[in-house]
Amino acid sequence: RKPVKAIKKLTERLSGTPPDPLEDRQMKVTRLNDELSAMRASLAQQAGGPAAAKLLRETSRRERRLATAWQGVTGEQLGLTEEEHIAVAKVFEKFAKLELARRDEVTEMRSTWIAKTLKRMAIGGYIERWRLGFELERQLGLQGALFNKLRNIPLTQEKLDKIQELMAASEDPLWLPEHEAEDNQAYVYVLAFDGDGAATRARQLQQEVNTILALPRKPREVVLMLRSTGGSVPGYGLAAAQLLRLRRSGIRLVVCVDEFAASGGYLMACCADHLICSPFAAIGSIGVISGTPNAAERLEREGVRFIETTAGKWKRTVTPFREPTEEALAKAKADLEELYGQFQDFVKVNRPAVDLSIV
Numbered sequence: 001r002k003p004v005k006a007i008k009k010l011t012e013r014l015s016g017t018p019p020d021p022l023e024d025r026q027m028k029v030t031r032l033n034d035e036l037s038a039m040r041a042s043l044a045q046q047a048g049g050p051a052a053a054k055l056l057r058e059t060s061r062r063e064r065r066l067a068t069a070w071q072g073v074t075g076e077q078l079g080l081t082e083e084e085h086i087a088v089a090k091v092f093e094k095f096a097k098l099e100l101a102r103r104d105e106v107t108e109m110r111s112t113w114i115a116k117t118l119k120r121m122a123i124g125g126y127i128e129r130w131r132l133g134f135e136l137e138r139q140l141g142l143q144g145a146l147f148n149k150l151r152n153i154p155l156t157q158e159k160l161d162k163i164q165e166l167m168a169a170s171e172d173p174l175w176l177p178e179h180e181a182e183d184n185q186a187y188v189y190v191l192a193f194d195g196d197g198a199a200t201r202a203r204q205l206q207q208e209v210n211t212i213l214a215l216p217r218k219p220r221e222v223v224l225m226l227r228s229t230g231g232s233v234p235g236y237g238l239a240a241a242q243l244l245r246l247r248r249s250g251i252r253l254v255v256c257v258d259e260f261a262a263s264g265g266y267l268m269a270c271c272a273d274h275l276i277c278s279p280f281a282a283i284g285s286i287g288v289i290s291g292t293p294n295a296a297e298r299l300e301r302e303g304v305r306f307i308e309t310t311a312g313k314w315k316r317t318v319t320p321f322r323e324p325t326e327e328a329l330a331k332a333k334a335d336l337e338e339l340y341g342q343f344q345d346f347v348k349v350n351r352p353a354v355d356l357s358i359v
Contacts, residue, residue, distance in 0.1 A: 255271070
């Protein structure tokens, strides 16, 4: 079925059919636990050889498969030994493969049945409905085989009872109940923000926050790896607003600064519940700056006239093409002072202990 879907997707792309937004992944998600396991395996290979590294990788894979399928419940939490864990994981992996294939088939059959019924194709609709009628028996057969194989594993009655207790509370053996998982696993998402002058990363941060807040189970904590020298006021204001959305949703926010979080970067950093900085990281300042090169004198020498049409007295204050008036400079300065006051108020609210006069 997978090759058929791949061919269908390729055909749609070649024919110019717009891609399905649900199939278009906007973000790259990496399991940090997998990266740590890979690093440990590399160290094990240097210290104990390839066999030690292979054993560590296989152990991590088994733990990950069982934890992913059973909502974070690991072999250690079930009280299983290494051998028992291997046996349980193998039995469950085989069941999961067959069960997921069965569900794909049911989805296809149901879709076909609905389509034929709506088109009044009586015979075709009855055939699909008849096939769907046998799926409950097939589902129970797979689950029964799973339970029989688990019983055949030499586990103590206490361990079997623990597995039974967890599985009996759920209608789906692939997933344990949410209330069981909450005690065993706390999700932490780590985001990275490498800011530029225009804060172009803010839009992606907004999408990431939208995704986190839409999850059925919110993470306990979000960690933001922040690196920015500041830049655009609207851009960094938008980025800071996304971080405040996390806090207002009851998610603890931790910001880590390895190198610098200046100006707009500090605007984001002060949104954190907890801010962690490396010993020589540059934090702040919270000032506002605006600079524009002026070529009016050179243009005049070259005989170039600049014609600009505006509507509104303060549509344009300082421009590179003409000498600014004292009134225009005063207006630009007033605008900066207003922004600076807003910046100070924002920091004061989120970091009341900070002395604004020295930041």
